[in-house]
Amino acid sequence: MTNGNATLVVKDLRKKIGKKEIIKGLSFELKKGEVFGFLGPNGAGKTTTIRMLVGLVKPTSGQILLCGYDLHREFSKAVRQIGCIVENPELYPYLTGWENLEHFVRMVPDIPKNRIKEVVELVGLQNRIHDRVSTYSLGMRQRLGIAQALLGKPKILILDEPTNGLDPVGIREMREFIRFLAEKEGLTVLVSSHLLSEIQLMCDRVAIMAKGEIIRIDTVEYLLAEQERVIWKVEPLEKAKALLEEETVIIGEEDGTLITHYDAEKVSLWNEKLVKAGIKVSEIHTKLPTLEDLFIELTEGETID
Amino acid sequence: MKVNVVKIIAALAIFSSGLWMAGLGLAIKDQFFYEASSPVKKISLENVAEEKEDGFHIVALGDSLTRGTGDESGKGYVGYVADELQTKTKQTIRVKNLAIKGQRSAGLVSQLQQIEVQRQIKQADIILMTIGGNDLFQSGEALSNFSLERMNQAKADYLRNLHTIFKTIRHLNPDAVVFYISLYNPFNDLTDAKTTSAVVREWNFQSAEAAANYPNIIAVPTFDLFELNVNDYLYSDKFHPNKEGYKLIGERVASLITFTEGDEKND
């Protein structure tokens, strides 16, 4: 099933800590140039999974292939393919941004010197790059973190909650930057978040995680489209409800409106039936659910913020 | 700029690592694999005797009395003698107190074999000494558990040693006046004072006789100083003098010492 252009392949990944199984058999693949989202509440196992993907934590079992290299067996070659920020962008505060980048360049044998300048320009830190990191704002640290991750021209970029703590402008910039990297530079990006709005706006595909398992993987459009709803503004409500219930399932009722699933072929028929029965249909419109609705549905109401 | 600092430090660190490693190697070689070859040369008196500091040199020899045990100021009679002499002369008084608590005559004999002790005696202008108290009072608890035989044995040993001591000192330094401070009876106040006093008097007599055999060795009596009101002059151990007692001895010795003209203070 492994796709020809799959850059990151995970097969039946598990992690036990003590007796507790934190990650319970994840399998997924990432394709070149896509932005893949990990969505789940706090404690779902996103960070743990990412730590295993970058080699910080050893999986109890399972396999991780990065651009075809097995992380376990060919650690250096596999890790060479990725750039990452795990949790917060922690750099050496007593060094300047530039020195931090130099530090990491020295650890990889084949990065040309001018690469530092390139990534600094890419993340737009030219003005402050020679200041100590301890004087940076969180947004600047986040950018420096990304610069650091991009130094080795990775094929896969792994970012754990990259927008955490950023202001709305910062979040938008980050989102655009990630899309830019995927579309223009052809990177595969794996982003985790507990914020649905964010994932919804920047990802091509999403894996929904809860309690160490992936509940669902699909493209954002498909996940949403499948759940498209129709909202009926009708009078009298009770009679309309009885009639619609004969045809489909009423999934909600909200201040004088009824909500049903969307079915492109049948909606007009249902409307005709209502009108014939003398019900006043003042408004019919379709609505895409937010991922939030979806998420609550899928995880059966687990809290999320 | 900054990179250079790091490089300099790193270079120094590498250099010093080598240096310390060599030191460690040397230490291992020297400490574990040293082959004893020629033994280290001992000092000889001829090589060191000449170096002499200016001033008036007092060398004090003997036991706890010379050490000053019982005087809380730590001076002892030696200190009071030195203080007194300092008022009489322009020269710096230099005291070398070589007395050891509990020392007996045999101990002093062997102490006098040490080159450095000999050197100091050689350079001395006067010599103060007490010896014999421990031979007498501690040899078989002589006075409390009186045994004539043991006493006589102790006295014979002591007198032989005393002769050796005087002879050695005179040999090393023919000129310096030696003040041999004789014994007092610390038990003067106790019930058998009569017996003990007789023993001490006899002991002092024999010692003075010995001293008389050598030029410039003066036996200084202290018996009379402690005869009346002995407890006023004794330390709480009822054996050693206290500050006042030492002052008495010091005054007596100091009064015996005069300076040659020109050294005297004229103020």
Add this chain to the structure above:
Amino acid sequence: MINLVYNEMIKIVRKKRLLIIAAIIAVLVALFTYAQLKRVQSIQEQLGTTDWRAQLQQQIIDTQNRLNSSGLSEEWRKFLQIRLQQQQYYLDHDINPSAPGAPTFMRMFAENSIDLFIPLMVMVIAADLVSSEASGGTIKLLLTRPVKRWKILLSKYIAMILSVSFILLSLGALSYLISGVVFGFSGWTLPLLTGFSVHGEELDTANVHLISQWKYLLMEFGLVWFVSLVVGTLTFMLSVLMRSTAAVMGIMLAALISGAILSTMVSSWESAKYLFMVNLRLTDYVSGMAPPINGMTLGFSMTVLAVWGLAALIISFIVFTKRDVY
């Protein structure tokens, strides 16, 4: 590998650790120089002589008097006994063990700081080498490079060794330069005695031989270096095991101070000699001081230290390469 070590050296230098240590050393050396000057002056005043032979003789007499007083602890008596014999030996062979001069001060400073001060300085460097990366989160960046974990740890270990060497170099240089201003800079070629060995209360002088002070100093600094490396390695291990630099320092501090206290009172607790912290005073074997526990020798102490250091090194590497990083 050179790049990795260079990275570590940059971090150590930029954290200003070496600078702070050099400053502490300078202050302490100045303090000790002053104290030593005062001591020399007060001895001269007290004895009324500047003649070292007379001074040493007086010290011998003082020691003999102390030995004759009651209530001395057994350890103290033994210590005095050995020192007495040694001083007498120096005197009998007409060698001044404390001839004034910067090299003599260096030697005394090294001998007195080998079991506490120098280990403390080494600890300051080694304690946060790994733990600060863990607590600061930068370990995640280090370990997601295409470099094997053991190489990263080795680079840190080498940086630790280099820093230790550098600290000793600054200690030597600073103590020479600062004390030299007061005591004069000469005295490298003065003869000293070494090769004493202690059997019970007796000082064995069969292997005693003369050696010039510069050689003696080099030997002592070599031993100080060895001790520092062992202390550094132990600290390094704790730094690998723990995230909190403060905890690492706390544990090492407790061990070192307890060692300093223990070595004055363990003579009846025989098996304490296998603790690393009572074996730190290697220079005492060179100068011929009595060891804290009967039967301890330079070879024994070096072996004990080496075993501790090696064990710590092995544990460090196993834990660091195997462990999950959170």
